[in-house]
Amino acid sequence: MTMPPLLELRAISRRFGGLQALEDVSFGLQEGEIFGLIGPNGAGKTTLFNIITGVTRPSGGQVLWKQTGIEGLPPHRIHRLGLARTFQNLRLFESLSCLDNVQVGLGRSDRRRALELLALFGLQARAAEAAGGLAYGDRRRLEMARALASAPQLLLLDEPAAGLNPGEKQELSALIRRLAAELHLTVLIIEHHVPLMMQLCDRLAVLNFGRLIALGRPDAVRHDPLVIEAYLGGAGGAGGAGGAGGATEDPS
Ligand SMILES: Nc1ncnc2c1ncn2[C@@H]1O[C@H](COP(=O)(O)OP(=O)(O)OP(=O)(O)O)[C@@H](O)[C@H]1O
Ligand SMILES: [Mg+2]
Known part of the structure; x- marks a missing residue:
């Protein structure tokens, strides 16, 4: 029997003027999962974090935390429910x-x-x-x-390995695993270094131009033709330099 998800996104969309940053994005995180969010630059990953944490309101859709809608709550209220994050551009x-x-x-x-x-x-x-x-x-x-x-239940990490050298990236990955186990955390992580994500995450969601193009276990996602297309250029590769093996190290 599957448990209801700890966090569930239902048909999330977000428009910025003429730009559809997110469109109809739905997926859920099970408690205890390390869940990865990948996709080329500008795919909408950080926008999704901002919506989950109350920084940005969705134009449509729902964010369910333990089956209760939290979209539209201010960030401090969401934080108090047990969701904590780090920022792509450090805020110390x-x-x-x-x-x-x-x-x-x-x-x-x-x-x-x-x-x-x-x-x-x-x-x-x-x-x-x-x-x-x-x-x-x-x-x-x-x-x-x-x-x-x-002491959050869900930790959201926006590119925690950006700017780290390969050795540091490996250490960080091991540390995230250890912390998740010891502190009973569920982790949602954005990271461009795909091999690291394949190894670290239980499941992955792939965004491209604001749409969810793949969702599942790393070995299935890795062989998905839409994912390969998005990462290796073609029409879908907006800033696809963040692709397989390469890393976009701009910590902006
Ligand atoms: N506040 C905003 N106003 C207008 N456009 C925005 C805003 N925030 C994000 N965008 C646009 O929405 C799109 C998605 O941006 P987002 O930062 O979510 O991408 P990302 O997947 O996190 O990219 P990266 O890998 O480069 O961090 C981009 O085209 C971005 O320019
Ligand atoms: Mg981002």
Whole structure:
């Protein structure tokens, strides 16, 4: 018997002026899944994150969290329900210490918990250092630590491996798996590095020009002709450089 999804998107669409950024996108996440969202630049991935987290309203469709509609709620209400995210362009308080950045996420001064979270990401020695002075990979990890401070059930990661070197990408992938298991997290992750996603994710959804073109287990998605077409150019490859093997490293 299948459980109802933890998060379900039903026929989500979003228009920006004349641009249909998302059209009729439907899929669900089961509790405990590591679920990947891939697609060429401009496909609508971040827009979907913004809709789930309340930053952007959908033009149509529903977002169900534990079978209750949450579309249109403000971001802080959605956050309180147990959804936390990181941003494609990092949003740290650069002049604050690492410890304080995590404590901001906690919403209270729980120094011990903040230090535990830093330790999970190998950042305990950096606790007193300003976030802005960290190496890029460390800043990415710090943002994840801060997102986890609210003890979310669903963690949304928007290109957490962008700008990391191959070794760091592998480490991050292992860390995400470990965290998901230890903290009983469901993870929705956007990432351009397709081989990494194939290895990390239980299931993948592929967006192209705002439409869901494939959904399923990595080995099935990898061989889907529409996915190959979208990634390897053809008419569908808007910015398809983010394709198989290649990575779009622009952390904007
Ligand atoms: N606030 C906005 N106003 C107007 N257009 C927008 C807005 N946000 C996104 N778009 C457009 O919607 C489309 C989807 O953008 P989105 O950022 O969701 O893509 P993405 O899949 O995350 O791409 P990338 O891989 O480059 O991060 C793009 O054409 C983008 O320019
Ligand atoms: Mg994006």
